[in-house]
Amino acid sequence: MSADSREELRELSYAEAIREAMDIALGRDERVILMGEDIGVYGGAFQVTGNLVEKYGTDRVMDTPISELGGAGVAVGAALTGLRPIFEFQFSDFAALAMEQIVNQAAKIRYMLGGAVSVPLVMRFPAGSGTGAAAQHSQSLEAWFGHVPGLKVIQPSTPEDAKGMLLAALEDPDPVMIFEHKILYKMKGHVPEGYYTTPIGKAAIRRPGTDVSIVATSLMVHKALAAAETLAGEGIDVEVIDLRTVRPMDRETILASVRKTGKLICVYEGVKTLGVGAEISAMVAESDAFDFLEAPILRLGGAESPIPYNPELEKAVVPQVPDILEAARNIAKGRV
Amino acid sequence: MEKSRPMSEVNIPYAIRAYSPEALKAALRKMILIRKFEEGAEDCYTRGLIHGTMHLSIGQEASAVGSCMSLSDEDKITSTHRGHGHCIAKNADLGKMFAEFFGKDTGYCRGRGGSMHIADVAKGNLGANGIVGGGLPIAVGAALSAKRLGTGAVTICFFGDGANNEGAFHEALNMAAVWKLPVVFVCENNKYGMSTSTERSTAVKNIAERAAAYSMPGVTVDGNDFSAVSEAVDTAVTHARAGNGPSLVENLTYRWRGHSKSDRNRYRTKEEISDWMERDPILQMTELLLSHKVISEAEVETLQAETTQVIKDAIEFAAASPAPEIEDAIRFVYNEGTAA
Amino acid sequence: MPVEVIMPKVDMDMASGKITVWHVAAGDRVGQGDPLFDIETDKAAMEVEAAASGYLHHRVAEGTDVPIGQPVAWIYAEGEDVGAPPEAAARSAAGTAAEAGPGPASERAAETVPAPEPHAKTRATPLARHLAAKAGLDIGEIAGSGPRGRVQAEDVRGELHQPPPSKGAAPAGFTAENGPLAVSRSIGGAGTPIILLHGFASDAKSWGPLERHLGDHPIIRIELPAHGKSPKLRISGFADLVCEVRRAFDKLDLGSAHLIGHSLGAAVALAIADTRPKTVSSLTLLAPAGLGPDINGAALAGLGNATRPESLGPWLKLMVCNERLISDGYVRAAMSARADAGLRSAQSALADAVFPDGVQAFDLKSALDRIEVPTRIVWGKQDRIIPWQHALRAPGRVSLHLFDNVGHIPQFEIPDEVGKLLRAHL
Structure with missing residues (x-):
């Protein structure tokens, strides 16, 4: 078996891909440090940092106190003065504790100072529902931060992108927030060896199609792909676009798809109202692609409620494959 | 210990012992510049030339200048919304400061930040901050960089009495202590967080007492006494530079003006204000230098005239500077070429 | 040089202030820090202290609204000459404040003319x-x-x-007329008018493709009862149907007209030609009913019963030879024209009256034999609704035009061919 074909077969989990990216980054750049709660010997709440502390020591894989605001602020200050911190929040929900440093400081310092400085900070956020962790540990808050100029917000959906986009985030001179769906951590997929970057701000067409465009984020990309398979058997040819980056959004890929299909469904786990899909819909409605619409734009998003504990309720409040099937059938058959 | 020293040395204040006459004269000049800069800014504001609001530190000049005495450009500071003095103490360009106040493209922030966000990274000033307590964790981060990169730099974190009740204060002090970082927390206690006095807002009598909670040295000094301030902060800086971790210094001082330009001064008596005005830090510093023959009356007069001219020139530079281009309004949000 | 006392900016969004009271009389001495005057802005009132010691002169009157940065008085030193008020200091933003733009948009909006009612x-x-x-x-x-x-x-x-209109050939448009049935008349045109009678379950609009090929004649379209915009009359039988249509025809009061009918409409046209021989100049029967008993009853019922495109489509396809002409869009458009359930039920009743049990209950063979007006029969040989062989019952003087690969609606499938044929005789 040749080296090339071994390379093609190499699979890692999403969490392993992130760990590999951090390992590469720590190895190639002395300025890179990891900060977060229980990321040292514990290995991180979701075992993403794993055993990196053994390799790089506690000076570079730093357990912080349970101080999200202070910890994020330390990371901002360190980024401002020459380090390249990767700050792990234990759950994305805890971003609320650090809102001040993320929104008022990290996002704005460069602008407030007229471009004199940059804040090259990477923040990682385990996000999303499906683990039974209930309302304070299951949210999808990317839209909150997508609303803030100065931040970049990404949601890789595959192991390959998780690695490539993390390395791209480290190369980026501006603050980047990575929302990692917890359900994806165990998902396996092909991950190239070595150093590579996957561009921030570029969506990926995961499945080309001609009848309906589905723009999905994070875990919803996989649900949309599953739905697309079923729909193909019914003669409905769905194009699935993985948004990958919430801000800055790849408008052109979405608009080109809408010009082709005339039908758009946005699928995202965050609360539907004022969410990522609202922005995509409005962006399409404002563009020339509006002229190509053949049906109202549909949004499938999280229910207008906190995430409940009971597993059936938990499933009910975020879009599932049958919801996507129904929406796609309705829009494809002119029922909406 | 004190008894064994010769009387003459015991009676000589720290500042006179520690600094050269040139350094002391430069310090007095900076204090006068801060005063005149802020009076000039206030005059421009009342004439409607300055947009928004501003927070004047008139009366707090000894704290700003005394705290920065042993810093080089490599050392960092983080500042507050009442930060003009810190900028000037850290050798900022007054023309660029006024230009920023006037919203001009030649200003420190090219007209994007205004009075509350002036920074001068080349001089080690990481910036004022519009959020009370916003700079505290950032200062700790700067200290972390210094330790990790081995630069030997110390960070002075200025904050007010109001910030000592923010969660960020406690988180920042704790982390700085846990990681033994080279940072000095300088609290400029001017007695009021806007209108609320420290008596009404803070459980401890002296904010420096809170250092004990984070196992770091804490000291309270007369913030209008240049020598006392510089002695306390220099000690803390030496402690930090030696790798012994953070300290907390509390400078008791007073702002003569209101919190901001919209303050109607309903929470302080005229008597209290005039009592503090009698303890003018610049007068005290001038008397200190005169009494120790560091400076002459004639030199003080020359200094006054020279600084008046510097301020005038700075305002003229700002007034004559071009405004930013409107089409550049959203420039500098991201590094160029990195955002769609 | 006296010290200028200005209206100070004391609030973030303050453009001007009003002096409510002076604490120092004109000419009186004032000390630095003494209360000098009170001002009032739209938000608050506050006291302003003297910035210098001396004698107060050139006070503006109490109650005056002064832009920020403008002088409100001058303080003179002891013994200083008090002449005319000095020039205000050059550095002031008062000019810009005074030139502030017009009032809020809402005030201006109130003056604008209300927008006309939007069109439906x-x-x-x-x-x-x-x-x-x-x-x-x-x-x-x-x-x-x-x-x-x-x-x-x-x-x-x-x-x-639909084939694109050839320039100038298509009628510019139609106007509706009052009458017992829906009648629309083309605007303009010259020569003998052409009267069009559509078939069962169709309407006047169905003539669109053919109309473009009829030259410059005025065109009059009559819609059968219970069709298009005509009233949903209950028709008891074929004679009743002819009676209703003839009434509309008579009301047109034409000297002469070319009569073109399709299917059931052709049967009606033939009946009218039989009874109004002087008015009818020529008769064209497209796949006419009335020349034999057979008719596709299932198709009639299917057309009448269909309530959605899925059930209408197959029957529409049965009407033509080239089924690709019946696109999904065409079917949906046809169904939406038949959206009115009342219309559908009236048509079913009509079908039941004239084609009971799927049989043509009337025979116009004798009428066709009788009439003397020039008559043509046009038929598609793939007609699956009425067998084209019925045409063979026509007497010898009637021209027959039988088209291969064409179904029941030749004027839809080959409008150009049919049009060419008609133009030669109009």
């Missing part, structure tokens, strides 16, 4: 509008097949599928 909107998808606009079609004229009657792109494409 047609529901259409953005793509349908885009295509219609590009093709120069009025979206309001296109039947919508989408939810709530929304015009879809397919509907517009269906419309576009």
Whole structure:
């Protein structure tokens, strides 16, 4: 078996891909440090940092106190003065504790100072529902931060992108927030060896199609792909676009798809109202692609409620494959 | 210990012992510049030339200048919304400061930040901050960089009495202590967080007492006494530079003006204000230098005239500077070429 | 040089202030820090202290509103000459404040003329509008097949599928006329008018493709009872039907007319020609009913019963030879024209009256034998509704035009051929 074909077969989990990216980054750049709660010997709440502390020591894989605001602020200050911190929040929900440093400081310092400085900070956020962790540990808050100029917000959906986009985030001179769906951590997929970057701000067409465009984020990309398979058997040819980056959004890929299909469904786990899909819909409605619409734009998003504990309720409040099937059938058959 | 020293040395204040006459004269000049800069800014504001609001530190000049005495450009500071003095103490360009106040493209922030966000990274000033307590964790981060990169730099974190009740204060002090970082927390206690006095807002009598909670040295000094301030902060800086971790210094001082330009001064008596005005830090510093023959009356007069001219020139530079281009309004949000 | 006392900016969004009271009389001495005057802004009142010691002169009057930065008085030193008020200091933003723009938009908006009532909107998808606009079609004229009657792109494409009008040949438009039945008359045109009678379950609009090929004659379209915009009359039988249509025909009061009918409409046309021989100049029967007993009863019932495009489509396809002409959009458009359940039930009743049990209950063979007006029969040899062989019962003087690969609606499938044929005799 040749080296090339071994390379093609190499699979890692999403969490392993992130760990590999951090390992590469720590190895190639002395300025890179990891900060977060229980990321040292514990290995991180979701075992993403794993055993990196053994390799790089506690000076570079730093357990912080349970101080999200202070910890994020330390990371901002360190980024401002020459380090390249990767700050792990234990759950994305805890971003609320650090809102001040993320929104008022990290996002704005460069602008407030007229471009004199940059804040090259990477923040990682385990996000999303499906683990039974209930309302304070299951949210999808990317839209909150997508609303803030100065931040970049990404949601890789595959192991390959998780690695490539993390390395791209480290190369980026501006603050980047990575929302990692917890359900994806165990998902396996092909991950190239070595150093590579996957561009921030570029969506990926995961499945080309001609009848309906589905723009999905994070875990919803996989649900949309599953739905697309079923729909193909019914003669409905769905194009699935993985948004990958919430801000800055790849408008052109979405608009080109809408010009082709005339039908758009946005699928995202965050609360539907004022969410990522609202922005995509409005962006399409404002563009020339509006002229190509053949049906109202549909949004499938999280229910207008906190995430409940009971597993059936938990499933009910975020879009599932049958919801996507129904929406796609309705829009494809002119029922909406 | 004190008894064994010769009387003459015991009676000589720290500042006179520690600094050269040139350094002391430069310090007095900076204090006068801060005063005149802020009076000039206030005059421009009342004439409607300055947009928004501003927070004047008139009366707090000894704290700003005394705290920065042993810093080089490599050392960092983080500042507050009442930060003009810190900028000037850290050798900022007054023309660029006024230009920023006037919203001009030649200003420190090219007209994007205004009075509350002036920074001068080349001089080690990481910036004022519009959020009370916003700079505290950032200062700790700067200290972390210094330790990790081995630069030997110390960070002075200025904050007010109001910030000592923010969660960020406690988180920042704790982390700085846990990681033994080279940072000095300088609290400029001017007695009021806007209108609320420290008596009404803070459980401890002296904010420096809170250092004990984070196992770091804490000291309270007369913030209008240049020598006392510089002695306390220099000690803390030496402690930090030696790798012994953070300290907390509390400078008791007073702002003569209101919190901001919209303050109607309903929470302080005229008597209290005039009592503090009698303890003018610049007068005290001038008397200190005169009494120790560091400076002459004639030199003080020359200094006054020279600084008046510097301020005038700075305002003229700002007034004559071009405004930013409107089409550049959203420039500098991201590094160029990195955002769609 | 006296010290200028200005109206200070004391608030973030303050443009001017009003002096409510002076604490120092003109000419009196004032000390630095003494209360000098009170000002009032739209938000608050506050006291302003003297910035210098001396004698107060050139006070502005109490109650005056002064832009920020403008002088309100001057303080003179002891013994200083008090002349005219000095020039205000050059550095002030008062000018800009005074030149502030006009009032809020709401005030101006109040003066604007109220917008005219918006026109009733047609529901259409953005793509349908885009295509219609590009093709120069009025979206309001296109039947919508989408939810709530929304015009879809397919509907517009269906419309576009019709052969393009040859320049000048198509009537400019039609005007409706009052009468017992819905009658529309083309605007303009010259020569003997042409009267068009459509078939069962159709309507006047179905003539569109053929009309473009009829030259410059005035065209009059009569819609059968219970069809198109005509009243949903209950028809007891074929004679009753002819009676209603003839009444509309008579009301036209024409000297002469060419009569063209299709299917059931052709039967009616033949009956009218039989009874109004002087008025009818020529008769064209397209796949006419009335020349034999056979008719596809299942198709009639299917057309009448269909309530959605899926059930209508197969029957429409049965009407033609080239089924590709019946696009989904065409079907949806046809269904939306039949959306009215009352219309459908009236048509079913009509079918039951004239074609009971799927049989043509009337025979016009003798009428065809009788009439003397020039008559043509046009038929597609793949007609699956009425067998084209019925044409063979026509007497020898009637011209027969039988087309291969054409179904029951020749004027839809080969409008150009049919038009050419007709123009030669009009």
